[in-house]
Amino acid sequence: MSPEALSALISQIAHQLVESGQTGQLTEEGIPPVSKLAVMRPKDRAHGDWSSNIAMQLAKKAGMNPRDLALLFAGELESAQGIASVEVAGPGFINITLDKASAAAVVDQVLAQGRRYGRNDHLSGQTLNLEFVSANPTGPIHIGGVRWAAVGDSMARLLEANGAKVVREYYFNDHGEQINRFAKSLVAAAHGEQTPADGYKGAYINEIAERVVAQAKAEGLDLLGLPRVDAGMDKEGEPLGEGDSPQREEFRKRAVPMMFAEIQQSMKDFRVDFDVWFHENSLYEDGEVEKAIAELRSKGDIYEKDGATWFASTKHGDDKDRVIIKSDGNYAYFAADIAYYYNKRHRAVDPAQVAIYMLGADHHGYIGRMMAMCAAFGDEPGVNMQILIGQLVNVMKDGKAVRMSKRAGNVVTIDDLVEAIGVDASRYSLARTDYNTSVDIDLDLLASHSNENPVYYVQYAHARSCNVARNAADAQIGSEGADLALLDTEADGVVLAALAQWPSVLAQAGDLRAPHKIAHYLEDLASAYHKWYNMERVVPMALTDPEERQSPAEREAIRTAKSPEPARAAARLKLNQAVETVIAAGLDLLGVEAPHKM
Structure with missing residues (x-):
């Protein structure tokens, strides 16, 4: 019996008790929805499989006295199918022990549903626009953006697992002063000059500048021979931006797409696919701002x-009104924010019922004006x-902070991180910590093959389960017709309980926008599985991993473990298959591979 089934049963009993008049002043309206009647695992397994408050x-x-009310619930629960015993403890906790067949039924449920086990449709009918990363196209993606790539893509997968339609969106800030500074930096680099005081530094600037010059030369254009002084109009007769020149405009229009393509490739290599690549400049070109x-x-x-021109944002809770068109006629940056949100909500295709913004720690001050704008459009902040605010990432090696990138200067980029520890370790380590807190990425730890490395620990559990299956096949042990009631040891029970928790973890993580809860669950399941593996045999008396992968204690435990009787081996093989399925599904939600061998 799953936690969800128990919650539903407890809710049904609550309504029956009210109807029979046994619950004093309690009314039907006073009973919380099933989702608020969660059951939990007792800290001490001696207290049962599940507990309810x-x-x-x-x-x-x-x-009523809580304990007296608990006794009423206990009396009804004891007679329910699949429950072996019920105990009332302390001030009114209800501890529930399932019968063995009911506890093990989760295995058949997992194997019948495969990787869809635990998925639900409680967000069905909702279209969520999830915007994340959105780095300026003026350089490689730095470590803060990498965190949002890992967290954002995992969150999108998680929300889809809960039934939502998710539109993954990347917003390119390709309009405004940062692009001017980028173009000025490229021109200076192309001429071998010092980077402007407000410009962008790093070897990548020289790389892009060289590529731009080479591209223009291939088209028969001497880019460096163009005027560097503001000529007022571009070659199509359109006014140039403030401080622009024909040369700088050529660098701008050629370099930004190059950087755009590089960022797209970096995201693809990081296993992040976006549905929409939205350009800020289009808001102005298409009249969306007006x-x-x-x-x-x-x-x-x-x-x-x-x-x-001002937006009266204080009418909607902001601390001050905001300028949207400056006195010189230029738009303030917030004008694009207003237009972008309005665009998301009113698109012809996939208009966002919910617009989720994933922003860096330096954007905390934007929340007030953004929510005021939301309210002004008649929406509910x-x-x-x-708005989700992510905190800083510290990259560590040899106990010291890593700050320098060979290519981008005083930052760590997505390519730096992936080169050091790979995509799996990068994604997992960035997604496993709540984005509301800062995180330290220890390159030495994450490159190691040890149990202290969390991604290795979880992936190793999956590889072990695959190895058990291969060895069982070699030993001609099958699971067809297995009696799951034979999964009756304490170690069996811990793994079964962990599997049963997966649906509620999945739903809670989606509602809380918390993909880190998936990683924590996987680590708990992996821990339960590794302990089970060392205590309960599937294949008789054989080492199921290469010697070097095991500690001396593990090898001794395996050698001295009793060979299982065939029926018990078959039941354990099914449990092993269920663990393999759930770990693979959880890793997939984090965009991490589930290896069959390690």
């Missing part, structure tokens, strides 16, 4: 003051717009 939740509403401002003006939230 339903009596303490309802005691005040019922006007359209969004007009919408806010129609709602009375736009006014003019001191020659500028925190519901239609959700």
